[in-house]
Amino acid sequence: MTIAESPLLAGDVYSADCPSREIFGHVTSKWGVLVLAALAERGLRWGELRRRIGGISEKMLAQTLRTLEQDGFVHREAHATIPPRVDYRLTPLGAELAERLLPVVEWIAGNIGRVSEARHQVR
Template structure:
């Protein structure tokens, strides 16, 4: 049951085209969203620290990702009025719970990569690619 006493499954269905959970799922499971949440699970980070941790993300994409995750209530932007300004990003309780689940999935994928690579080689060999 949700906070309103309504069963969440009766209200939100990610398989429905207009369900708002679909966009949040995209923010969480997209390449940069999942990596950003997972990196922030380790500790609160400043923008450039986070950018270095999530190797390959552009400044623009990281900024867009952080805005989306903040809007969804997964990340908090903490700006301290210093000179120069000190801004850190950290997970909310919801963000930490989400990151824990993502890290479990990431662990599974990393652990099973030998099988994935073998499947890719077999697939490519069968089609004469790669």
């Protein structure tokens, strides 16, 4: 039985063989965290996400969104309009995850001075 077949089975991210390690990588990647944090604020369209997350390429944004959608964290809704419109929002699972990630994002933003100082002292 795989983890996907049994939602009650806990994963072990420390085990190289556990599928949860792959999900951990998706979530904790530079772009994964930022996409989840941006969507925690509210649902966004493609262009809004691209502007919100400075430095992300179109290819990387598409890849990150697709991966997070496949993992069940992001919902993609395409509207049959001209021009085409696609909205992204967190699923309940994604919102639960973002709730845990946001304190880390906020801690980093609030402590960048201390981290920069520590980096400078090591050099």
